[in-house]
Amino acid sequence: MSHLTLQLHVVIALYVLFRWCHGGITSINCSGDMWVEPGEIFQMGMNVSIYCQEALKHCRPRNLYFYKNGFKEEFDITRINRTTARIWYKGFSEPHAYMHCTAECPGHFQETLICGKDISSGYPPDAPSNLTCVIYEYSGNMTCTWNTGKPTYIDTKYFVHVKSLETEEEQQYLASSYVKISTDSLQGSRKYLVWVQAVNSLGMENSQQLHVHLDDIVIPSSSIISRAETTNDTVPKTIVYWKSKTMIEKVFCEMRYKATTSQMWSVKEYDANFTYVQQSEFYLEPDSKYVFQVRCQETGKRNWQPWSSPFVHQTSQETGKRNWQPWSSPFVHQTSQTGGYDPMLCSLQLFF
Numbered sequence: 308m309s310h311l312t313l314q315l316h317v318v319i320a321l322y323v324l325f326r327w328c329h330g331g332i333t334s335i336n337c338s339g340d341m342w343v344e345p346g347e348i349f350q351m352g353m354n355v356s357i358y359c360q361e362a363l364k365h366c367r368p369r370n371l372y373f374y375k376n377g378f379k380e381e382f383d384i385t386r387i388n389r390t391t392a393r394i395w396y397k398g399f400s401e402p403h404a405y406m407h408c409t410a411e412c413p414g415h416f417q418e419t420l421i422c423g424k425d426i427s428s429g430y431p432p433d434a435p436s437n438l439t440c441v442i443y444e445y446s447g448n449m450t451c452t453w454n455t456g457k458p459t460y461i462d463t464k465y466f467v468h469v470k471s472l473e474t475e476e477e478q479q480y481l482a483s484s485y486v487k488i489s490t491d492s493l494q495g496s497r498k499y500l501v502w503v504q505a506v507n508s509l510g511m512e513n514s515q516q517l518h519v520h521l522d523d524i525v526i527p528s529s530s531i532i533s534r535a536e537t538t539n540d541t542v543p544k545t546i547v548y549w550k551s552k553t554m555i556e557k558v559f560c561e562m563r564y565k566a567t568t569s570q571m572w573s574v575k576e577y578d579a580n581f582t583y584v585q586q587s588e589f590y591l592e593p594d595s596k597y598v599f600q601v602r603c604q605e606t607g608k609r610n611w612q613p614w615s616s617p618f619v620h621q622t623s624q625e626t627g628k629r630n631w632q633p634w635s636s637p638f639v640h641q642t643s644q645t646g647g648y649d650p651m652l653c654s655l656q657l658f659f
């Protein structure tokens with residue numbers, strides 16, 4: 308229940324209590340009418356007039372009062388005639404308000420409720436921008452996102468149109484900020500035109516149209532940095548291990564890293580073959596904390612994975628002479644299997 312409806316209920320509850328105290332509940336309907344010019348939903352910053360017209364039996368009201376969010380208003384109220392009063396707001400800029408009005412009836416101790424209304428102000432939607440559609444590998448869905456632009460403050464709906472360029476068939480999906488479309492429903496063709504229509508009671512705008520080829524928008528299954536180690540060589544070397552469950556053969560990746568005390572990222576690029584766990588070598592400052600992140604895309608395509616979550620690794624203290632390698636293979640190249648590596652030895656190494 309919204310704040311405003313709650314308030315309405317409080318007002319009604321008070322009213323019911325009030326009527327009950329004064330001789331029984333008759334009705335909690337409006338005893339009259341309230342209307343808003345230019346309308347109950349209007350553009351923020353407009354001048355607004357709210358009218359209250361009583362239709363009370365056995366009452367010729369001395370005064371009509373307006374309340375906004377439960378507080379009595381004092382200014383810009385005009386009594387138009389015996390039954391009707393108006394309140395005027397210059398440049399109304401609250402996104403929501405609950406208005407109600409009451410009458411002061413002669414011989415009655417308390418005011419009598421006439422009517423109430425929720426009013427809202429906001430903006431027509433901006434045209435959705437930066438429409439992007441991707442298929443996360445194995446998700447079974449095409450996910451489309453867009454920027455909604457400035458806030459509208461009022462209920463705004465987005466209709467995602469997906470039109471096959473081969474069959475001309477068009478489907479529509481209702482969304483609030485993004486949409487997931489099952490790839491099962493996209494089996495008619497590989498090429499689509501996608502656009503988003505933003506609609507609220509103050510206006511309607513279309514995004515630009517996006518050409519989508521289903522084979523071009525797949526984002527490889529997420530890449531993960533699994534561990535890192537620093538060798539105790541004369542020139543210590545840090546090896547970072549990373550992997551992905553992707554089935555895509557040609558994958559292009561970036562690894563970025565920086566000392567935790569630094570602002571500047573360094574970036575290395577890789578052609579990855581995730582048949583193997585990937586190993587990347589770095590020559591870093593000793594006894595420092597570094598953070599690593601990786602992201603990939605299908606080689607030659609547009610859409611990147613988001614950066615993997617930060618992996619922090621502390622390089623070992625400066626050592627010098629000893630040359631102890633915990634894995635059997637004397638050479639490490641960018642893509643080689645983890646075979647021959649003993650994790651126990653590695654964790655031992657970290658203790659020294």
Ligand SMILES: *[C@@H]1O[C@H](CO)[C@@H](O)[C@H](O)[C@H]1NC(C)=O
Pocket residue numbers: 333334335336
């Ligand atoms: C409001 O008025 C209508 C018509 O007079 C009546 O049927 C209805 O019961 C009233 N509602 C309440 C809550 O009293």
Ligand SMILES: *[C@@H]1O[C@H](CO)[C@@H](O)[C@H](O)[C@H]1NC(C)=O
Pocket residue numbers: 352353354397398
């Ligand atoms: C609102 O009223 C003021 C004062 O009458 C006027 O100057 C202004 O132009 C009005 N604004 C709009 C949006 O009508």
Ligand SMILES: *[C@@H]1O[C@H](CO)[C@@H](O)[C@H](O)[C@H]1NC(C)=O
Pocket residue numbers: 387388389390391
């Ligand atoms: C009072 O003014 C309102 C608004 O202009 C109008 O709708 C209504 O008919 C008037 N009533 C009387 C009794 O003049």
Ligand SMILES: *[C@@H]1O[C@H](CO)[C@@H](O)[C@H](O)[C@H]1NC(C)=O
Pocket residue numbers: 437439452454
């Ligand atoms: C457009 O959307 C993509 C994907 O959501 C995002 O990476 C990019 O920063 C956005 N660009 C702008 C200009 O908002």
Ligand SMILES: *[C@@H]1O[C@H](CO)[C@@H](O)[C@H](O)[C@H]1NC(C)=O
Pocket residue numbers: 445446447448487488489
């Ligand atoms: C596709 O998206 C829908 C809606 O969010 C979700 O319920 C479903 O699990 C997703 N499909 C897969 C295969 O993840």
Ligand SMILES: *[C@@H]1O[C@H](CO)[C@@H](O)[C@H](O)[C@H]1NC(C)=O
Pocket residue numbers: 556557580582
């Ligand atoms: C990845 O490695 C496997 C196994 O060696 C090989 O069969 C495949 O062709 C490689 N893929 C690419 C794109 O190089």
Ligand SMILES: *[C@@H]1O[C@H](CO)[C@@H](O)[C@H](O)[C@H]1NC(C)=O
Pocket residue numbers: 539626627628629631655656657658659
């Ligand atoms: C690395 O070498 C230093 C200096 O020779 C030695 O003190 C340290 O114990 C070695 N660390 C490991 C893990 O072997």
